[in-house]
Amino acid sequence: MQQLKDYTGSVYGGLGHLLYAYHQANGIAITEKLKNIQNLERFEYVVWRDLLMELDQQLNKPALGLEIAELVQPKHIGIIAYIALSCENLGEAMLRYHDFHRLIFDGSPLQVEVQNDYFSIGWNDLPLNMANQLTDEVAIALMLQFLKHFMSFEDICLHEVHFHNPAPKNVAQYEQYFRCKVRFSQEKSKVILPIQELSRPFAQGDQTLQKLLMQQAQSLLEKLPNTTQIDQRLQQAILMGLQKNLFQIEHIALQLNLSVRQLQRHLQQQGTTYQQRMQEVRCMMAEAFLRDPHLSLQEIALLLGYSEQSAFQRAFKQWRSQTPQQWRQQQTRPHMQ
The missing domain is CATH 1.10.10.60 (Homeodomain-like)
Structure with a gap:
């Protein structure tokens, strides 16, 4: 079996369109690197990471990943948006996201855990040179924005959000966004929900x-x-x-x-x-x-x-x-x- 450290993985081409849309919405010049991935079905994870880091260095804006994720549309994440149509509740959607997330981020394995009264879905560690706070927060925010298209965002009641990286200065901004306790310097980046939240129904028929x-x-x-x-x-x-x-x-x-x-x-x-x-x-x-x-x-x-x-x-x-x-x-x- 191929070791994770030898495999950087790939991401869905729609994420390149998402980043392009963010540049346009904020009047940021489109780089050649970003232009070059616009017609690709998939591109390397390392290119995704580098594009995010270059943008971060240019803007030096706190919680940039959360802001990028705000623009996500079903077309940016592809088949998972279609698959969600068949889901009846939040729990089923989370499991489907787990099953098919590699179509968005291949090389960043997800792990589902149930402990006491809580359900968590988390990202196993990538090599240290691959994952960082920005890539992790985009991944988590994308998942939540994906759910927002099928149920009211206010109906998603999280227990905690964990990030592997050290805490930034603006922790309050993250807690305001996720509307729950956000912890940093944790074993892995993950989202934790009370188990009863998994039964929340999806609003079907008006999507x-x-x-x-x-x-x-x-x-x-x-x-x-x-x-x-x-x-x-x-x-x-x-x-x-x-x-x-x-x-x-x-x-x-x-x-x-x-x-x-x-x-x-x-x-x-x-x-x-x-x-x-x-x-x-x-x-x-x-x-x-x-x-x-x-x-x-x-x-x-x-x-x-x-x-x-x-x-x-x-x-x-x-x-x-x-x-x-x-x-x-x-x-x-x-x-x-």
Whole structure:
């Protein structure tokens, strides 16, 4: 197994867009290094750290990481924002963040712990030359800002926030931001919540991304000829099932209040099968996601329910006789001139 000290990891390209947005919002000149990562799906963690440190030296502003994180949008963190749509409460969202956080920060492993009445999610130590106060506070603030898009920030009641690095002069600014006790010089950087907070529900049904998915679902329905009410409901059930990784026919039939046999009989009358219909939805959703430049192929594969990117690539080539990369380039080529 590769040792952490030998691996600096990579970060999601959307973080480069976030830093670019911060520069623009504050009238800061865009450096060549920052320009060079704008079209990358991922870039090295060391480049992310250096960009943050150079900005910190230029501005010398306290709690800079918290200010940068304020600008985060779902597009800056990619698939995790989509995955959150299927979460019913804060606890599930935190666990999903733990499971998929490497898509944002690869090389900075997370550890979940439950002790007495508290739940914590923390960053294991990176090599000393890699992690610092600024990278840690951006990582923690990003996670909380991510949650802010799916529940009221005032509803997130933290117990404590720990940072590995020594305390700065402005500890009160951190405690005001997190609205809890913030400790420095701790064993690891982590967020601690009372266990009962994990049951706080997410506000579903009014989210921008939820609306986007439903708009996509409707546009997909319109492409299907002679759709019946069952077909429309089936399409939406498969679409949402893919987001939750619950797209087996048994689960979908249950969502439609049909038995598996009834659903199979309906599809048989239309000369198709459940597998064929699901692949139709996957293909149309793949095209919709490929048009989004912020989503990598790995993220799209996960959104479509594939455990491996290679499986998605093989399937797409069967659908469209070209690879996802070729299809994406074909769609974007006119806009890049």
